[in-house]
Amino acid sequence: MRDLNDIRVEIDQVDKEILKLFTHRMELACQVAEYKIATGKKVYDKVREDEKLEKLSSYVDDGFSQQAVKELYTQIMSISRKKQFSILRANGINFDSGFQQVDDFDFSEATVCFQGVQGAYSQLAMLAFFDDEMKSSFHVDLWRDAMEAISRGEADYAVLPIENSLAGSIEENFDLLSEYNVAIIGEQILKVDHALLGVKGAKISDIKTVYSHPKAIAQCDEYIRTQHIDWDVKNLRNTAMSAQKIHDDGDITQAAIGSTYNAFLYDLEILEEAIQDDKNNETRFVIVSKDKKYRKNADKISLCLEISHKPGSLYRILSNLMFNGINMNRIESRPIKGVNWQYRFFIDIDGNLNDEAVRNALTGLKEECVSLRVLGNY
Missing domain, CATH: 1.20.59.10 (Chorismate mutase)
Structure with missing residues (x-):
């Protein structure tokens, strides 16, 4: 030897x-x-x-x-x-992202739309992001309606929930981002505290039926499963819509899961606060616009890409980030409609579209991906 x-x-x-x-x-x-x-x-x-x-x-x-x-x-x-x-x-x-750099955004004449009725978490996220800068706002029934409002020029911006720290991604909105030619110009992280809301005078012992959005119900799964397994839990399109229903029906046996703001808005009783399983529950919202612009100090980039269905394809694509020293902080896959077992990837990376390393990486991605689109830099 x-x-x-x-x-x-x-x-x-x-x-x-x-x-x-x-x-x-x-x-x-x-x-x-x-x-x-x-x-x-x-x-x-x-x-x-x-x-x-x-x-x-x-x-x-x-x-x-x-x-x-x-x-x-x-x-x-x-x-x-x-x-x-x-x-x-x-x-x-160079890779042409199609985006224009600006010093800042002027929201003073902006019209913003959000999904749901008054009091929806999307409205709360809108108020937190735009503060008092926007000119006006309105609500729509569906997330797709918000994208249509942007496309038709009825709104300058729309607010879309994209993921929750407990319940995960809102898949439909990822699909909408790939379908519509819009740009993400900002994001808002909103702490989500779910409360159980009933009509005035109601007690928890009165409740038999509970309404809320499926994601909100999922975020309160342990509370419902361990303490109120006998409740009949029903889905509605929005938490605020659920609160509105409780107010309109006036039924002491019904309750909604939603924000405490909805109790004030719809004159309801807060039967119990913070019933979500994770007390650090947060939802990430993105602000989308038809105009492809980004602030000069933007530091996060969202990409949408499709790759060949071959072994090692994803590794080869991601190596463009690795060899340029770019940090990827999120990746999400969604099936491509009409093509079985092939997927579209949504990736968030750190950086600015004006960074040399980012431009190098995007040049490589453009060559090696089946398709590549910059969703936004914010």
Whole structure:
């Protein structure tokens, strides 16, 4: 048996040779980039890379080594592409996000719409974000109606809930963001305290039926399951709409789950406060607009992208972020309608569209994704 130190010395020598060859390969990649700039060819050539991976893996016999060779060269070719993308950027070949940078937004003449009736959490998020700056606001029945209002120019901005810290994502609104040509210009995190609301004079012991939005019900699941399993729980489109129903029906056996603001708004009794399972319950709302603009100090970017349905595709795409030192703080997948088992990804990253690293990464993503869209920088 050979001495371990001797083996390590030989490994070090081999690594030096590998690094020497890797450096030479990267120099050749730079020459490839120069050729592609001159000829207008795309950096990412999937057919060429697939053929090369098959050829290289055929040089070894066992299955483990074949897979290892594919993984190794997939990584090497990914690094080469990132280098080529940076050269393209240095030569003025940029990714056009379609967004315009502004110093700040002027909301003084803005009309804002939100989903639900008066007192909805979306309205509370709107008031928190716009404060007293906006000119007017109105509410609509459905989230899609809010997007339509933006598209038709009836509203300048719309407020959409996108995720909750307890119940997770609002999937429908991710689909709407991909469907409508709108931009996210801001976000508002709203602490959500759910209360049990009944008509004046009602007691918890009177309650038999409870109404609320499905997400609000899910956020109070433990409270209902462990303390009030006999309640008949029914879904409505909005928490405020549920409170309005309780007021209109005047039935002592009915209650709603909603904000304490709804008790004031609809003259209801607060039967119990903070009934949500997670006392740190928060909902993230996004503010969308038809105008694609971003503040110069924006530091978060939301992307929507589709990738090929192949092994390693997501890793290859995300390596554009890794090699440019960009932090990804969220990823969400949604099925693509009409295409079984293929998915659209929503990704949030740190950065500004004017950052050099971000532009490099987006240049790479544009080449390697089936489709890429910047949803907003805020």
